Amino acid sequence: MSELFRIPVKAASRAYDVLAGAGALEAAGASLARLCPRGRAVILADAAALAGHRARLESVLAGAGLTPDFILLDGGEGVKSWDALRIVMDALLDREMARNECLIAFGGGTVGDLAGFAASIMKRGCGFIQMPTTLLAQVDSSVGGKTGINTRHGKNLVGSFYQPDLVIADSGFLESLPRRELAAGYAEIVKAGLIADKPLFERLEAGGSGDPLALGRLAAFIADAVRFKARIVAEDEREAGVRALLNLGHTFAHAFEADASKGALIHGEAVACGIVMALKFSARLGLCGPDGAERAAAVLGRAGLPVSIRDLPGGPYDPASLTARMGQDKKNAGSGITLVLARGVGEAFISPGHDPAQINAFLEGEV
Numbered sequence: 001m002s003e004l005f006r007i008p009v010k011a012a013s014r015a016y017d018v019l020a021g022a023g024a025l026e027a028a029g030a031s032l033a034r035l036c037p038r039g040r041a042v043i044l045a046d047a048a049a050l051a052g053h054r055a056r057l058e059s060v061l062a063g064a065g066l067t068p069d070f071i072l073l074d075g076g077e078g079v080k081s082w083d084a085l086r087i088v089m090d091a092l093l094d095r096e097m098a099r100n101e102c103l104i105a106f107g108g109g110t111v112g113d114l115a116g117f118a119a120s121i122m123k124r125g126c127g128f129i130q131m132p133t134t135l136l137a138q139v140d141s142s143v144g145g146k147t148g149i150n151t152r153h154g155k156n157l158v159g160s161f162y163q164p165d166l167v168i169a170d171s172g173f174l175e176s177l178p179r180r181e182l183a184a185g186y187a188e189i190v191k192a193g194l195i196a197d198k199p200l201f202e203r204l205e206a207g208g209s210g211d212p213l214a215l216g217r218l219a220a221f222i223a224d225a226v227r228f229k230a231r232i233v234a235e236d237e238r239e240a241g242v243r244a245l246l247n248l249g250h251t252f253a254h255a256f257e258a259d260a261s262k263g264a265l266i267h268g269e270a271v272a273c274g275i276v277m278a279l280k281f282s283a284r285l286g287l288c289g290p291d292g293a294e295r296a297a298a299v300l301g302r303a304g305l306p307v308s309i310r311d312l313p314g315g316p317y318d319p320a321s322l323t324a325r326m327g328q329d330k331k332n333a334g335s336g337i338t339l340v341l342a343r344g345v346g347e348a349f350i351s352p353g354h355d356p357a358q359i360n361a362f363l364e365g366e367v
């Protein structure tokens with residue numbers, strides 16, 4: 001069993017805590033009572049995530065004097081849509097949700113991103129609590145206030161920066177998570193190390209033959225990844241600069257996700273492959289040697305993650321289409337494509353102005 005971590009996130013627009021580890025839910029009882037002042041807890045919940053944890057959640061809420069009011073949906077990328085957003089907004093308005101109440105997101109990053117966006121536009125902004133139930137959501141998406149939905153133009157293209165009031169990342173939620181989803185979250189932890197925390201990457205690398213996804217082993221890494229992200233978000237909440245580093249691998253990943261056959265590819269898998277592509281492209285440009293990509297691929301591959309486009313679910317992928325998708329990336333400013341590249345492990349940097357033709361040629365050699 002892991003210990004309980006309280007990690008402060010000092011974003012410019014709002015400071016809040018991430019409670020992570022074993023018993024985080026119980027430890028949050030008094031805060032929940034304070035943040036839900038009308039005696040009810042309005043919870044947008046992923047039905048699959050809730051199934052194994054409902055009794056415990058209801059018991060903690062009852063202890064805090066709160067009655068749960070669930071809005072249930074099926075998690076997955078499909079909920080990050082205009083249709084789901086409209087359904088959620090109507091459900092909140094039907095409940096006469098007040099601005100001083102919190103909407104609670106119970107689920108993975110998809111439900112969290114949708115709920116955060118809904119909270120940000122509910123009467124121009126109501127309270128918001130994240131209860132992340134996937135590894136990916138615990139280490140990444142619940143922290144930092146990026147919210148949003150996808151459109152036919154691509155991933156996360158409509159959304160807001162809207163910080164939660166509290167994040168409750170209870171490690172017990174992960175006990176029911178399928179292994180494929182655990183691996184997906186692991187990719188975002190590895191990403192943190194590769195960006196600017198070489199010791200973290202080396203601790204992951206040093207795991208040897210043990211199961212990298214064993215929950216007992218992951219506990220400390222979850223806290224490490226949250227601390228890493230909290231530092232970056234405190235410095236640059238709205239991605240004016242350094243926060244874009246959190247996009248390592250994502251310029252490729254979002255293009256893979258947009259082009260994958262429906263439902264076949266999950267975000268963390270796309271990120272794993274995208275990270276290796278970013279490091280390989282860095283090597284191709286002579287910014288670093290081939291060892292960065294090799295070491296990343298070894299650590300990610302040990303967790304069962306795809307590290308080449310040929311092995312990526314949801315293909316085949318077309319280089320020209322991927323390149324066109326990358327041309328729509330939110331980081332782009334002016335001409336060319338902005339990438340996050342690296343001079344080595346823990347030495348990522350933002351690199352604007354890449355010629356689409358050069359990226360296309362690189363991808364031609366990878367598919």
Ligand SMILES: NC(=O)c1ccc[n+]([C@@H]2O[C@H](COP(=O)([O-])OP(=O)(O)OC[C@H]3O[C@@H](n4cnc5c(N)ncnc54)[C@H](O)[C@@H]3O)[C@@H](O)[C@H]2O)c1
Pocket residue numbers: 046048049074075076077080107108109110111113133134135136137140141142143144145146147155156173174175176177178181184185266267268
């Ligand atoms: N806002 C951000 O900063 C940020 C950061 C990273 C990723 N994201 C976004 O997060 C999304 C991916 O999130 P995700 O990987 O959590 O996927 P997800 O929300 O789709 O959840 C993955 C699957 O696990 C199931 N599930 C969730 N919790 C469970 C549990 N405890 N037990 C059993 N099953 C459970 C869900 O029903 C779903 O099928 C992507 O849309 C990505 O773009 C956002």
Ligand SMILES: O=C(O)C(=O)C[C@@H](O)[C@H](O)[C@H](O)COP(=O)(O)O
Pocket residue numbers: 140144146155156188239243244246247250330
């Ligand atoms: O928090 C951030 O900043 C990130 O970039 C984290 C990413 O892991 C995440 O996938 C995020 O949703 C990507 O954001 P986007 O701005 O590239 O859509």
Ligand SMILES: [Zn+2]
Pocket residue numbers: 140188250267271
């Ligand atoms: Zn991501």
